Amino acid sequence: GLPATVRIHEVGARDGLQNEKATVPTETKAEFIRRLADAGLTTIEATSFVHPKWVPQLADAEHLFPLVRDLTDLSDTALPVLVPNERGLDRALTLGASRIAVFASATESFAKANLNRTLDEALAMFEPVVERARGQRAHVRGYLSMCFGDPWEGPVPFPQVVRVCKALLDMGCDELSLGDTIGVATPGHVGALLSALNEAGVPTHTVGVHFHDTYGQALANTLAALQHGVTTVDASAGGLGGCPFAKSATGNLATEDLVWMLHGLGIDTGVDLDRLVATSVWMAERLRRPSPSRTVRALSHK
Ligand code: HMG
Ligand code: MG
Numbered sequence: 001g002l003p004a005t006v007r008i009h010e011v012g013a014r015d016g017l018q019n020e021k022a023t024v025p026t027e028t029k030a031e032f033i034r035r036l037a038d039a040g041l042t043t044i045e046a047t048s049f050v051h052p053k054w055v056p057q058l059a060d061a062e063h064l065f066p067l068v069r070d071l072t073d074l075s076d077t078a079l080p081v082l083v084p085n086e087r088g089l090d091r092a093l094t095l096g097a098s099r100i101a102v103f104a105s106a107t108e109s110f111a112k113a114n115l116n117r118t119l120d121e122a123l124a125m126f127e128p129v130v131e132r133a134r135g136q137r138a139h140v141r142g143y144l145s146m147c148f149g150d151p152w153e154g155p156v157p158f159p160q161v162v163r164v165c166k167a168l169l170d171m172g173c174d175e176l177s178l179g180d181t182i183g184v185a186t187p188g189h190v191g192a193l194l195s196a197l198n199e200a201g202v203p204t205h206t207v208g209v210h211f212h213d214t215y216g217q218a219l220a221n222t223l224a225a226l227q228h229g230v231t232t233v234d235a236s237a238g239g240l241g242g243c244p245f246a247k248s249a250t251g252n253l254a255t256e257d258l259v260w261m262l263h264g265l266g267i268d269t270g271v272d273l274d275r276l277v278a279t280s281v282w283m284a285e286r287l288r289r290p291s292p293s294r295t296v297r298a299l300s301h302k
Helices: 012-019 026-038 061-069 086-094 108-115 121-136 156-173 185-198 218-227 255-264 275-288 294-301
Strands: 007-010 098-106 139-145 175-180 209-213 230-234
Touching: 012 026, 026 175, 026 275, 061 086, 086 121, 086 156, 098 108, 098 121, 098 156, 108 121, 121 139, 121 156, 139 156, 156 175, 156 185, 175 230, 185 209, 185 218, 209 218, 218 230, 218 255, 230 255, 255 275, 255 294, 275 294
Parallel strands: 007 230, 098 139, 139 175, 175 209, 209 230
Antiparallel strands: none
């Protein structure tokens, strides 16, 4: 069966904007996040406390985070931020962040490209981050990139994904997000991986899915995940995004496309689709390119 409600983890302001060429002013980002919350999204990833040279688009995290943290409209909104290491954690905690995400990889190649570390070195880097965050009662998400295919290594064997999931849960992560960074997964692969994880003792309720729509499979993959018991789905308003460290990555599953499907299935999301579409149209004007989301296009040309 399908779940009655799905929690959408909105990543447009982070995964979306990290890959935009145009520099988006900090105030515009804050307004984007405010509008996303106004459209009913309750978990909005705000930014990353990473090295500013690695992700210049998010180099304004110190300026942006206090702007959104202090908005009364956002007092009930969870605002997770990415942190790769203790330096990032210090920056986030100083500003009062209460939800963080570390980001691992199921493959060696991407750990190297994204974190300048071997996979084991990356996991060792996260260990004190997760421990200290939990000590501060912060909620911790553990991302895994390249869970299905990797641009350098090809298809990714299930045991590699199982190993990293277990390492992140053992460390103390509250939830996981399985990333299809380059969008190569298909629904049968998604179902098989989720079954393999479940059999290996990774509880499905700890697992969210993070699909990129490179091959147009993100919605089909999401439906397969829901049929396997997943209830947390990552998506990006307007389908913004990609990944600067994986050339073949395009935008995430568009939140509007996801909401259209979920509401059609009678699944509750709490999202007001018209307000969300208006937000993505507003953002597309600022980025000077149309949203790639089919649902945004359909509903904004009515
Ligand atoms: P490194 O060069 O190995 O860093 O980068 P280091 O540890 O050797 O330190 C070098 C210098 O950087 C030091 O300064 C540090 O203080 C500084 P120095 O002493 O030389 O003056 N530094 C920092 N400064 C600010 N904030 C920090 C920080 N850390 C070190 N946090 C590092 C290692 C991890 C920092 C780097 O590789 C990095 O920032 N990577 C981030 C990459 C990234 O953000 N990728 C995108 C997010 S993941 C993603 O998009 C996938 C996802 O969407 C899921 C999916 O689709 O698969 C989540
Ligand atoms: Mg991503």
